[in-house]
Amino acid sequence: MVFSHVPSTSTIRLAKVKAFLERMGLDYSPDIELFVIVQENDDIVACGGIAGRVLKNIAIDESVQGEGLALSLMSELLKVAYADGRDELFLFTKPQYEEVFEACGFKLIDGAAGKVILMENRYNIEAYKNRLHKLRHSGEVVGSIVMNCNPFTLGHRYLVEQACERSHWVHLFVVKEDASFFSFRDRYRLICEGLSHLKNLTIHEGSDYIISKATFPTYFIKDKKQIDSLYTELDLNIFRNHLAPELGITHRFVGMEPLCVVTNEYNQQMKKILSRKAESPPIEVVELERIEYKGEPISASRVRRLMHEGNLEEISHLVPPTTYALIEKMLSENEEKK
Secondary structure (H helix, E strand, O other): OEEEEEEOOOHHHHHHHHHHHHHOOOOOOOOOOEEEEEEEOOEEEEEEEEEOOEEEEEEEOHHHOOOOHHHHHHHHHHHHHHHOOOOOOEEEEOHHHHHHHHOOOOEEEEEEOOOEEEEEOOOOHHHHHHHHHOOOOOOOOEEEEEEOOOOOOHHHHHHHHHHHHHOOEEEEEEOOOOOOOOOHHHHHHHHHHHOOOOOOEEEEEOOOOOOOOOOOOOOOOOOHHHHHHHHHHHHHHHHHHHHHHHHOOOEEEEEOOOOOHHHHHHHHHHHHHHOOOOOOOOOEEEEEOOOEEOOEEOOHHHHHHHHHHOOHHHHOOOOOHHHHHHHHHHHHHHHHHO
């Protein structure tokens, strides 16, 4: 058997990998940067891909299963990732393959609905939990919020202010994934500046354990209608079972979502999952009314739409001064490039 590498730029060889994945009943993940493939008599019999720090599209033909190929394939994938400085790796897989990947050095973090599990090779979640524990605050009501803030608006500020009024302490997690219009660094800075007046608030840089939908797999989930539900359950299981207990979180605050069906469904599923009877204490979900301007909820998507229109006057009513200053600068720079 011959091992080789197929970069995403290799159109002809990539087409063969896609055909193999299709034969294995898997969808191709377009974010993969490089595949490791195994060939026997010029036919692909196994492959695995690397997308950022996530291993994806791992497949082995039944004809060569049981020959130790899984371990050899994973060893080559890890070697390639480590050589590129990607030491901390994650993979999503089906529960029935947990033992296979455990033999390759991966450990279970959590799962969802018996259909998907998340594993990592260094088990850094324990170190992260220890860091969180040091930031714990006592109180009958310890709130939490998870925000992307793309960008930070007056609506976001109002939600956090309301949560702080109702809690002894609030922990705000900023989604770290850089898959937004505004960079993580800008989003984090605007949030810190816009909430500096609140004294019972800890702002956390997001972590790999606030699951990003950008990295969540779809390639081995046949029922595509289940993808959003499985993503939500896995994300919330990790939050409830691993993160919340370290901080003593009792409540999670969210804004009501009258416009976006997907976000509203996430909120409803959140209520069910976080309130379940389990080993970790239940978390009460509190939905707060969103503030409006001209009869429409203030939202980041509304701000981005106005940016596209170049409507600074309207934007000034939706965001704090620090956010406005950044948007004004961005639009000015775009004009200069034209």
